[in-house]
Amino acid sequence: MSNIVYVGTSLDGYITDKDGGLDWLQYIPNPDNLDLGWADFMDNIDAIVMGRNTFDKVCSFDCPWPYSKPVFVLSNSLTSLPDEYKGKAELINGSISEILKNINRKGYQHLYIDGGSLIQSFLKEDLIDEMIITVVPILIGGGTKLFGDLAKHMKFELLNTEILLNAMVKNHYRRDR
């Protein structure tokens, strides 16, 4: 079983800007529309566990549903998801450990954990096994932080580094327990 983070951050460690915007993630020109490893990553996960704010953001994009794997939306405030997401995303609630047990029991072992505060909650319980972090060379000065307070140091081993579009650095880390 593994829980994996796959995110893009600014040089100053944010995953959204102060307005919740993500446009800066694409400021490096990508004329050939390369997917930069996204499809390979998605092939290797079984399901996505997403915070409710990230789900809201994905729903606001003017594009078809971007995921081919089951999506579990973690929310303790919603009682249901809009009908149009039936068969695409499923609402779950409860503690992180209960949720994980539930999803693993359904047969999904390799999980993509997505959303700022959700990633931080997983890290607090030492439940993140790998992180793939692409750093975009821009300072955005504020927004949603990728990382937050932790009770202890957590070591990671570097598995791979790639330079994307001659501008961004993608680092793949594995938790060193």
Ligand SMILES: NC(=O)c1ccc[n+]([C@@H]2O[C@H](COP(=O)([O-])OP(=O)(O)OC[C@H]3O[C@@H](n4cnc5c(N)ncnc54)[C@H](OP(=O)(O)O)[C@@H]3O)[C@@H](O)[C@H]2O)c1
């Ligand atoms: N740059 C990137 O690669 C990247 C990647 C992912 C997301 N994002 C962006 O980050 C923003 C969302 O991040 P976010 O930090 O605001 O929110 P988030 O982690 O996506 O969602 C947080 C929400 O998830 C629900 N939740 C339930 N249990 C939780 C728990 N134990 N821990 C954490 N959340 C729990 C809560 O919803 P309820 O209030 O409904 O209970 C909480 O408000 C979006 O704008 C998204 O587009 C960027």
